[in-house]
Amino acid sequence: MFHEAKQQFVQYLQTEKNYSSLTIEHYIHDIDKFFLFLLKEGVDALEEVDEIHAKLFLMQLHQDKYSRASVSRKISSLRSFFSYLQREEKQRTNPMSYVLHPKKEGRLPHFFYENEMEQLFLVCDGEKPLDLRNKAILELLYATGIRVSECTSIHLQDLDLTMGTLLVKGKGRKERYVPFGDFARNAIKHYVEEGRPELVKRDGMTSLFINHRGEPLTARGIRYMLTNLMNKTTLTASIHPHMLRHTFATHLLNNGADLRTVQELLGHSHLSSTQLYTHVTKEHLRKTYNSFHPRA
Incomplete structure (x- = not known):
């Protein structure tokens, strides 16, 4: 039954x-x-x-x-x-x-500051195929805020390097287009032209990101790659792919982006999901104020 x-x-x-x-x-x-x-x-x-x-x-x-x-x-x-x-x-x-839902703990999402992101980008420089792939992934995750599951499902035909846009297949089979800037575009172009061909081992492979065995990269593979990058920096925090999504949203709002635009870029169905990041930015403002105002 x-x-x-x-x-x-x-x-x-x-x-x-x-x-x-x-x-x-x-x-x-x-x-x-x-x-x-x-x-x-x-x-x-x-x-x-x-x-x-x-x-x-x-x-x-x-x-x-x-x-x-x-x-x-x-x-x-x-x-x-x-x-x-x-x-x-x-x-x-x-x-x-x-039955009532328990009250939420109210924990704020963890994110990287801009100088911390710079450290991550520095340690993934290199010209080996996996180095080029890793930098392309890091640039793309930070540039678009996509989920790791969305990153692993990207195919070559989903990219428009000329326009700097990506077709993302999100939750519930919902699709959305997200833009990305020159840093991500250059990193992806370098990887697609010089790194990816050396990783692909069979014809017909259309997945954008490939592992060392020539198979589509998995979410676990991305987590492993990011952990290795983190270990090469002087940063002490742990890392997971969703932190880059949090970082993307937080940095946009800190620099003046409106909430509705961030909601659309993240692919959130409800604005309430995006509003969580306003609390992060308010906390950032509060800490900055307390650190630098003489009468805080």
């Missing part, structure tokens, strides 16, 4: 919602955890699930020391699952509608 309902929901996410495989994996993980909890509670039919079970599950998550973000994601996943069952008339009520 549980398995059949889950499989139908997964098909709905794939066909109607066009969610990525990674997003669907998160849904499956959250639903499976709830099913396991129900079985331990002696519940073997979805019709028996009520708000008491939902609240007990929430208590269990808190006891297991799950973060607020993880708890909130599980609530959202299960609320969507039961809403789908309601729509299909397989469930009369949504037990998760009685």
Whole structure:
């Protein structure tokens, strides 16, 4: 009973919602955890699930020391699952509608300052094929703010080096065009003309970024590459690809870009997602003021 309902929901996410495989994996993980909890509670039919079970599950998550973000994601996943069952008339009520999301921790996204970015660019100079590729990736991530999954899915035909634009295939199969400047254009051109041909090992390969085996570069490969670059600098912070997305947005806003433009460039569906970066820039202004104003 549980398995059949889950499989139908997964098909709905794939066909109607066009969610990525990674997003669907998160849904499956959250639903499976709830099913396991129900079985331990002696519940073997979805019709028996009520708000008491939902609240007990929430208590269990808190006891297991799950973060607020993880708890909130599980609530959202299960609320969507039961809403789908309601729509299909397989469930009369949504037990998760009685559960409130935990208050967000309010952590600000980490980003690099401009001088820190300069250090990263300096250490990836080199003329070997992988050096050219790494610099092109770093320049492009910083120039466009694209997600690492969007970076790994770029094909040669998505690039327009003359216009300095990139066709990005984002979440939910949404497409958008993003511009990039001369630094990224030159780095990509150098890589495509002199580095990439030495990495490609078979005809018909259209992926822009290639690993040393001649295969399309993965998100894990980009994370590994960035970590290696970071280790060559004097910086002490850790790095992950999303930090470059945060840096892109923060630097734009710090230099006067309007919020709606940044929203469009990032591919955010809702302005509220982009507004998070205004808090980052306000914090930056506050620290600058406290550091330099004589009566701060």
